[in-house]
Amino acid sequence: MVTPDVQQSGPDHTAVFAAPERWGLRVQPAGPGRAARLAVEDVALADVAAAVGTPTYVYGAGEIAARFQALARACRSHPTLIGYAVKANSSQAVLTHLARLGAGADIVSGGELRRALVAGVPADKIVFSGVGKLDAELDAAIAAGVRSINIESVEELERVAARAHALGRVASIALRLNPDIDPDTHPYLATGLRESKFGIAMSDAAALATRARALPDLRLVGLACHIGSQILDESPFLASFERLSGLVRALRADGAPLRQLDLGGGMGITYAPGDRELDVERLGAALTAAVAPLGLELVLEPGRYLVGSAGVLLTRVVGRKRNGERDFVIVDAAMNDLLRPALYGAYHPIVPVDLAAGERPPIRADVVGPVCECGDFLAQDRLLSPAGPGELLAVLAAGAYGMAMASTYNSRPLAAEVLVHGSEFAVTRARKTVDDLIADEQVPAWLAR
Structure with missing residues (x-):
């Protein structure tokens, strides 16, 4: 209702x-x-x-640039990829503007992959998320050499490995985990809860990571999560980090060559006059300080916040x-x-x-x-x-x-x-x-x- x-x-x-x-x-x-x-x-x-x-x-265009630059400054103390969530606004002019500012892209379809590449986003700055990737979309992403394909299930893991093998390529992947964090937002926007269709249960993550590392057509480069949208403080992101960090340390100790930790997007904006504003400088400082000891690049996927x-x-x-x-x-x-x-x-x-x-x-x-x-x-x-x-x-x-x-x-x-x-x-x-x-x-x- x-x-x-x-x-x-x-x-x-x-x-x-x-x-x-x-x-x-x-x-x-x-x-x-x-x-x-x-x-x-x-x-x-x-x-x-x-x-x-x-x-x-x-x-x-000025407002978009100001917000991108504010987030980049907030994360300046640690290597961070800001991958714009294309689903928020896929206008080719907006994408081209963000690409020229240095943004990467978070995509959820083959169409968004094509849009991002045409706009000038380098393939090694593109993260492919989404729960229902088609074989043709996976082929396009693998052929383009995207930064990572975020895996949503054991079935998808095996399918990406098969597509990479057929193309004679090694696909870079990250495991998208479901940390069961409530971001206190609209139910339709909460993607990191246990009952959500998104992500891999934390209890299954270690076994899936082991399987991924055993497949010669895959390269496990990181872990990822995305818990929801219209989040106005850093607490849910830090809670997600805490859930993922233990697995990161275990994998690194076992020799996994991880390079990135993707904490997703969902940064909110002011809608109603009484809404509070996101303190982006505080957010960036908190997230970079948390990730820095792991020695991994931080990946963030803002969409709404930028546009x-x-x-x-x-x-x-x-x-x-x-x-x-x-x-x-x-x-x-x-x-x-x-x-x-x-x-x-x-x-x-x-x-x-x-x-x-x-x-x-x-x-x-x-x-x-x-x-x-x-x-x-x-x-x-x-x-x-x-x-x-x-x-x-x-x-x-x-x-x-x-x-x-x-x-x-x-x-x-x-x-x-x-x-x-x-x-x-x-x-x-x-x-x-x-x-x-x-x-x-x-x-x-x-x-x-």
Whole structure:
């Protein structure tokens, strides 16, 4: 059951306008004939909407770079690979930007492997995770020479060995362990619990490591785990480290040539105005200090942390209505554009682009889209500035798991995507038309007769 939004102390825009940088935004001062307005870097969101239309995802390259560099600085005392979790946002422009900053990639499919390589991520910085890797995907990863394939089961271990043998290659692998750590997050985001489909039980790890080292087509290079997402302190990561470190020491004592310890991703961001922020400097210092005595390179797989606050879903109000005691603000973005509120009950701040709109007395309403589902909402029972037809709203913290989870449900073309750099912006994914969707399909010849 999806629950209504958390109780607000005030409208979202009150907090956002006071500290826009928490959500990767700036306020562009008022100019001749216009009020102050929200901007990503030096580009006003209203100018993007005028040029590109809505709904549109807008990403700030500067915010992405700042977050990557902050995490890199936090881990500067120890060799650390920051492997961006491609599933968070697979935009080719975003990937290329991160590759140029020095990021590696955490991938979960053959498609993400191809995207990362095309974006310029070196294969030796790519970690292949995921519980259902296909033979063709394994072949591509082995042929590319990825840094490691994270093994999820004894069956997968044998299958990777067989694929490597068939290709005449030695595959570098890590064992993804399930440390049974509760990260205190949404149940759908908790991947390191005993009942999760992910990872190898700790009780089976030593035997599987022995088997891996006995197979000549495999090279065991490390251990890995990933316990969940939207984690806002270092404690769950350190708990995972404690579970894995004993096995690391035992394997090293037995002569295993381990080189890395992958503690996964899941670093969180600010969504609701009352959310606390991750202290990334403290996190990095704690994790590097823990791993350093083992002499292994640390691997981290942030996704949301790098791109979440860098993204805005720009949408325009279609109309307003009232059913009984409930008010609705209807917008042109919908659950097919941003699924997280319907899927997780996730909270995304929704604010007017024009700061003058924030001076109106707030209303309590649902923000809904045109999709024919009761679950089509971006916010429920939300206190917000009233907005009329044609006005622009910004759905914040939408850079992760927004476009990546989007669909064309109700034959709605995917939103456009825009990347901002300083005072410039470029369309990185053009909006398709319904005719484009139809052109992708085929009608059988027997129906055309």
